[in-house]
Amino acid sequence: QSVLTQPPSASGTPGLRVTISCSGSSSNIGSNAVSWYQQLPGTAPKLLIYSNNQRPSGVPDRFSGSKSGTSASLAISGLQSEDEADYYCATWDDALKGYVFGAGTKVTVL
Amino acid sequence: QVRLQESGPGLVKPSETLSLTCTVSGYSISSGYYWGCIRQPPGKGLEWIGSIYHSGSTYYNPSLKSRVTISVDTSKNQFSLKLSSVTAADTAVYYCARVVYSYDSSGPVLDAFDIWGRGTVVTVSS
Numbered sequence: 001q002s003v004l005t006q007p008p009s010a011s012g013t014p015g016l017r018v019t020i021s022c023s024g025s026s027s028n029i030g031s032n033a034v035s036w037y038q039q040l041p042g043t044a045p046k047l048l049i050y051s052n053n054q055r056p057s058g059v060p061d062r063f064s065g066s067k068s069g070t071s072a073s074l075a076i077s078g079l080q081s082e083d084e085a086d087y088y089c090a091t092w093d094d095a096l097k098g099y100v101f102g103a104g105t106k107v108t109v110l
Numbered sequence: 111q112v113r114l115q116e117s118g119p120g121l122v123k124p125s126e127t128l129s130l131t132c133t134v135s136g137y138s139i140s141s142g143y144y145w146g147c148i149r150q151p152p153g154k155g156l157e158w159i160g161s162i163y164h165s166g167s168t169y170y171n172p173s174l175k176s177r178v179t180i181s182v183d184t185s186k187n188q189f190s191l192k193l194s195s196v197t198a199a200d201t202a203v204y205y206c207a208r209v210v211y212s213y214d215s216s217g218p219v220l221d222a223f224d225i226w227g228r229g230t231v232v233t234v235s236s
Contacts, residue, residue, distance in 0.1 A: 031214075032219060032221075035222040035223075037156070044226040044227065044229050045156065045205070045223075046226065047225075047226075050210065050222040050224070051221065051222075086155075088156055090158075090222075092220050092221070094214075094216070096172055097169065098158060098169065098170075098171050099146075099161070099171075099220045100158065101156040101157065103155045104156070
């Protein structure tokens with residue numbers, strides 16, 4: 001059971017917007033930066049968002065992150081078929097003194 | 111271009127020690143960053159195992175801490191994972207990654223894993 005809660009699945013049609021939530025607590029999301037990772041089928045995870053809302057070079061601006069209090073969210077706008085993947089939120093937990101991942105959200109493009 | 115490559119036995123017997131080496135190319139481990147290990151059991155999510163700085167300072171997942179040792183060899187630009195007393199539950203894809211970090215009042219805080227290796231499958235079975 002992860003300390004970060006994500007919905008197990010999300011879906012949308014091409015071109016539309018999908019949002020994935022990540023709920024935590026004051027010891028993790030409430031006090032540390034959130035990252036998001038994309039894992040395409042059969043591949044290693046890739047950093048998608050860091051420091052709550054920053055995109056590494058090469059990540060399309062269709063992906064955006066935000067944080068408010070003890071929750072964070074990832075939005076994918078203009079959904080494309082190649083966005084079908086598992087998405088994980090993650091952050092440092094001060095109480096556990098460790099890095100924690102959410103259980104992941106599988107995004108399906110209908 | 112920074113690259114990480116995992117290497118190690120693909121099959122480990124129950125109760126033995128899993129050993130994994132991560133070789134870094136395109137960047138000197140001594141130049142900074144933390145370096146970490148993450149695993150993913152079949153069909154499941156990601157689990158952080160631990161991380162190390164080039165000085166040897168380490169952070170371990172509390173749930174694995176009693177069985178994990180991560181060490182660094184700056185002369186070979188490598189870091190290594192040892193996980194003792196393995197069981198079938200330790201069967202997973204094991205990844206190495208570079209870790210971006212910052213500081214808060216209590217010390218270093220791991221922020222994000224920005225570069226990942228391709229991963230290596232480790233199966234625990236007799």
